[in-house]
Amino acid sequence: MVKVITVSREFGSGGRELAKRLADALKYSYIDKEIVTALSKETDLSEEYLHKKLEKGVPVTYGRSFSNISSSRDDALLLAKQHKIIKEIAAEENCVIVGRGADSVLSHLSPFRIFVYADLPSKIERCRERADYGEDLSDKKIEKKIKEIDKARKKTHDLYSVYEWGDKVGYDLCINTSGLVIEEIIPQLADYIKKWFEGVSL
């Protein structure tokens, strides 16, 4: 059976970097753009639009107002299509997938499920390092963005998952990256996961 690692993460915790480096270290595929590309082909929506929409979290709502119902249906349909694509791509080879509810969507493959988190100062610092030159970077603005994105991620994730986004019970390892240079712990983390795939009695 293929080995799959899913990485869920708080915004600014360095989860994406961790996932990419982990994929490199383990020589697994890092699955990201392929999903949007395939989804774009299926839906005739542009990759740019899909990227923005899915990155933000899809704001599916139920019955709050009639005007929202059709767009909610569209959103739910979009998520369903994404899930199907994730299943197809993940079945092909050992891979690492960030976000997109993959921990829940791929549960049939018994993935190693990571959750990456950090304290607020660390997350603000990481966001600042990644920002564009000249971008408004007050702590308050960054904090607001972190909260908004994580809230959307949780909402989308929890629509489908038995476990709540970020609740440790739904993950095999929760990693606090506060003050950590992520690159430094990748070899040890990769070894841990290799051992886990060998040792866990499923």
Next chain:
Amino acid sequence: MVKVITVSREFGSGGRELAKRLADALKYSYIDKEIVTALSKETDLSEEYLHKKLEKGVPVTYGRSFSNISSSRDDALLLAKQHKIIKEIAAEENCVIVGRGADSVLSHLSPFRIFVYADLPSKIERCRERADYGEDLSDKKIEKKIKEIDKARKKTHDLYSVYEWGDKVGYDLCINTSGLVIEEIIPQLADYIKKWFEGVSL
């Protein structure tokens, strides 16, 4: 500075085994009985009594009824003494300490803080393996015991700690031991922690 690892754990998750094996692998002291021995000397209470009392979690209550106040004060005093002893012992050498609120008590030493957890079937299975011959071992009884002990641990821990017992934000690594043979992942875990002590920018 000494290196300290604290291991908090759900009852039945194998946290104590993990802590002991980790101490062996890293050649750190495993601190456990020393605390009760020192506490017994200071308080003239028997080690057996202290062990039972502290293992169960100290049921400190506030102002619920007058009859409880003096015993609550005694309990709080006992915890305070225990904390002081933990600080003294941990300052001496690299060590691993299980439970006892050490993650919070030793925060000045910037310990590596682990939380060990597992799903209920795994915890029930581990409890069953450890039980005495002939002990009543219905799943319901074990589940009840797990809940009681964890509730008491949480209560005692949260009296002193900024972070709630089991909330991942208060730990550096949360390890799900469901289906895991703990012995198998110790070398990888030890390497991760060694690297963390080197790499984290405190």
